[in-house]
Amino acid sequence: MTDESVDSAESDQAERIERTERTEQSADVVIVGAGPAGAVLGYLLARSGVETVLIERQRTLDREFRGYGFRPPLPRLFAEMDLLDAIEDLPHEVITQGTVVAYGKSYPVFDFDERYVLLLKQPPLLRLLIERAREYDTFTFHSGTTFDGFLREDGSVAGISATSRPSGETLEIRSRLVVGADGRFSSTRKVAGIDSGMNETGIEVVWFRLPCAAADFTTHIRVEDEGVLVYSPLSERESQYGLLIPKGTYPALRDRGIADFRETVSAIEPALDGDIDEHLTSFDACSLLSIRSGLAERWTDDGFLLIGDAAHVASPIGAEGNNLAIQDALAVHRLLTPVLHRGDGPLPERLLRRVEQVRRPAVEETIRAQQSRGDGLSSLLSSRDRIPDALEPTLLRGGAALMSLLARLPSRSSTDENETSVDRTLFVD
Ligand SMILES: Cc1cc2nc3c(=O)[nH]c(=O)nc-3n(C[C@H](O)[C@H](O)[C@H](O)COP(=O)(O)OP(=O)(O)OC[C@H]3O[C@@H](n4cnc5c(N)ncnc54)[C@H](O)[C@@H]3O)c2cc1C
Structure with a gap:
């Protein structure tokens, strides 16, 4: 779907x-x-x-x-x-904390004191x-x-x-x-x-949900040799993940079968091994989302x-x-x-x-x-096909660091000076 x-x-x-x-x-x-x-x-x-x-x-x-x-x-x-x-x-x-993990190293994305x-x-x-x-x-x-x-x-x-x-x-x-x-x-x-x-990017996300706590509540994205996984934790009983794939490659991924997909995900996040085998039994439980804004x-x-x-x-x-x-x-x-x-x-x-x-x-x-x-994510994914193996880890680390840096830049919509407040004088109480 x-x-x-x-x-x-x-x-x-x-x-x-x-x-x-x-x-x-x-x-x-x-x-x-x-x-x-x-x-x-x-x-x-x-x-x-x-x-x-x-x-x-x-x-x-x-x-x-x-x-x-x-x-x-x-x-x-x-x-x-x-x-x-x-x-x-x-x-x-x-x-209160969020990180991007690339090759086992954590890059902080946010670390709030009072906000959350x-x-x-x-x-x-x-x-x-x-x-x-x-x-x-x-x-x-x-x-x-x-x-x-x-x-x-x-x-x-x-x-x-x-x-x-x-x-x-x-x-x-x-x-x-x-x-x-x-x-x-x-x-x-x-x-x-x-x-x-x-605007479309060159990437799509294969989303799936598991009926168990998130592998990690602070990690947002994990980059490993096997691919890039996005985390969207929901609760102690439910979690959601997305595997980034180059646009247009979902049919080929499905042809390789759900077991191959599970193996890729578990290779990126070993903590999912077991839960994913038990609960993700078919692509019917997955949803393909294109990253667009x-x-x-x-x-x-x-x-x-x-x-x-x-x-x-x-x-x-x-x-x-x-x-x-x-x-x-x-x-x-x-x-x-x-x-x-x-x-x-x-x-x-x-x-x-x-x-x-x-x-x-x-x-x-x-x-x-x-x-x-x-x-940035799109070139991170597409570069994986073109770059000699020996260079890949260095470039991917650079990409992940860049992403976490971009994510840290205060966007105007989330700074205190620019946000819209509720004007209480307009309420009819
Ligand atoms: C997979 C995914 C993960 C995301 N994660 C995050 C996140 O963690 N945090 C975050 O802030 N944002 C996230 N977003 C974005 C966020 O979900 C949306 O920006 C947000 O829901 C937008 O709210 P909205 O009310 O504008 O539109 P929507 O939430 O899309 O609501 C639109 C509503 O309009 C209804 N509708 C559509 N057409 C008609 C019609 N013709 N007649 C009547 N009703 C109609 C729809 O059924 C729907 O209920 C994510 C988006 C996706 C797809």
Whole structure:
């Protein structure tokens, strides 16, 4: 299964459903997509007294192979949103150190004193956000509901039409603002005719999950002669790993068989030997993800705004995507709530562009850093075919050191001066 097919498997079923009824609704804001960006925004707007409808294509909030690392400043921002105590009641891990290991030598990536990274599965977090939003009668959530297209009024986006499953009912939701928070393969972005600015690297990742504690909670990446392994620890009972491969080589890897794949992984991380033999019995349990990141050419139209991965696709490198997505939601809430409390009619692009102006510099810097780290990983992998054996270890060590150095550079989105805070004066308590 590829990442795009994981994302769209359920929506294909929606195409086969015959439409029956049409229902009309209205709200101040319609948000398409209940990932971290959409769910946080829905909660904040509803809490501030803004009539908000959130739609989500999937019938449940369960999702695999997504970002589970919530790096600083997110724990502090969750606290400001009055969510941290409830989040800490969910199964989670706290990590304060991260390293890249190359040929047995550790290169520190981060070592926090007071700040920390929360390892937290997305589904319980999203459920919590929606549960909290539902405490306000300004909030409506439609799951199993897929965006079909925009409603327009005098050239402006003035709402959406969507199909609800399993009834096949068509919803027409009029609104002053449509927020496209529908992720990497955003349909709202496509229908608005906005280019995703997507860049692919020459690498793909074969992801798999094991029902046991991570081999190591601090290691992010391990580089050995046999390959490069990415770690994404989840809990004491679950861990996730990704083997980096040159783009286009997955069919050949599958042809060599799952036993060969397990051997490669165990050669890189011997601590997985045993667990991987017991639990990874077929490629059906693996998912192929291409490492890509991108920045949409623009994020706005009259009545329409993109946020999160829909506006800027974050790759897993450096665990930045949740941070960017949630900080976008905070910026929308802070800048647009006062406007939504006044007047009527679709919000003009000139107002929405303010959100893009505030967020774009930090996002651009982060995406650029992800892309250069992706290029570094890509040349690390491709060089393995071209470089004489005797030279390879030296060059790979250089590559790993470079990656850890890049990862240490403070990205503007994660420094204290530039992060977006929750503006409490906008809450209706
Ligand atoms: C394998 C992997 C590992 C990652 N690891 C990390 C990490 O450790 N830390 C980190 O910070 N980031 C990580 N990321 C990135 C992170 O997951 C994303 O940046 C983040 O989820 C983006 O949030 P979002 O709300 O913008 O979009 P998404 O989380 O993609 O949510 C979009 C939502 O929109 C819904 N949707 C899509 N189309 C429609 C439609 N037509 N109608 C209605 N709903 C629709 C989708 O079902 C989905 O629920 C990782 C990404 C991947 C792929």
